[in-house]
Amino acid sequence: MYKKILIIADIEGSTGCANYTASSFNTELWYDACIDMSMDINSVVKKLFESGVEKIYVKDFHRTGYNLLPELIDKRARIIHGYKKGPVLGIGSVYDAEAAMFIGMHASSGSEGFLAHTFTSRYSSIMLNSRRVSELQLFASSLYKYSIKPIFFSGCPIACNEAMEDIKGISVFPIIKDKFGKIEDALCISQLAEAAADSLVNDFVKPYIIDPPFNAEIKMRDAEKAAKNISDRWKIRQKDATVLFTAKNFDEFYEKLIDITYLMPSLKKITPLALLLFNLYGRLGLAIVRFMRRSKIKAQSLLQK
Numbered sequence: 001m002y003k004k005i006l007i008i009a010d011i012e013g014s015t016g017c018a019n020y021t022a023s024s025f026n027t028e029l030w031y032d033a034c035i036d037m038s039m040d041i042n043s044v045v046k047k048l049f050e051s052g053v054e055k056i057y058v059k060d061f062h063r064t065g066y067n068l069l070p071e072l073i074d075k076r077a078r079i080i081h082g083y084k085k086g087p088v089l090g091i092g093s094v095y096d097a098e099a100a101m102f103i104g105m106h107a108s109s110g111s112e113g114f115l116a117h118t119f120t121s122r123y124s125s126i127m128l129n130s131r132r133v134s135e136l137q138l139f140a141s142s143l144y145k146y147s148i149k150p151i152f153f154s155g156c157p158i159a160c161n162e163a164m165e166d167i168k169g170i171s172v173f174p175i176i177k178d179k180f181g182k183i184e185d186a187l188c189i190s191q192l193a194e195a196a197a198d199s200l201v202n203d204f205v206k207p208y209i210i211d212p213p214f215n216a217e218i219k220m221r222d223a224e225k226a227a228k229n230i231s232d233r234w235k236i237r238q239k240d241a242t243v244l245f246t247a248k249n250f251d252e253f254y255e256k257l258i259d260i261t262y263l264m265p266s267l268k269k270i271t272p273l274a275l276l277l278f279n280l281y282g283r284l285g286l287a288i289v290r291f292m293r294r295s296k297i298k299a300q301s302l303l304q305k
Contacts, residue, residue: 006097013155014104018181047193064282113158169204
């Protein structure tokens, strides 16, 4: 059984995210979704510790990287906020983790999954060697050199089907929501935690990496103009609403994809400063979530008097 676990946490596939607004920074619905996301992670973390796990690292990997409230999560887990330049792009250190769990994830751009996207909703699809690419594939591949096994995944049913198709042997748990984006089963959170704990004995899955070659095609949702902007900015090929580039290996492909999604050439030259400022922005957002939570608790307390 795996004793040291890295959890990659996202919000779209969490139990409390009902729509796009709930996943968007600094909205009323996002405040509540952050709390629910934290409670999902807490339930999983507690169950993993009960099952014999010794160390848990939780990487907050949605939007600003500051969505989880550590005060709502078992103190034995290490919560990792913000984005890092390395050793793993975005994630930073993976410490001594043996296996990874992906909690609250979503399906790939172009699919019919709940709030489906890969990195950004600006992309209508990301294709690699004519096959669609999901965030699970990207994140799991970035962990490959550390021999970390992607053992568990939760998200909408379509996202779970993609996960099983892409990574043979991975355990999944579907988060099923009604037409209003609400979970249908009141026991969903406890069942999620049980399923995550059950995956600790998953010895079928192997460390995963996307196979070469790396011929990327990124189709823009905003059509040809958006593709031209990226093409001009990064000096890469464009065909109609699609930008195209090749890479020698996964690391080169992944870094290029991150660059064209989140940066400009001028910002790339000052990446440490850009990350510092962005992470400060994320901290501010989380401070607002805390303030709103305290305000609601105070208001409820006054109503009960």
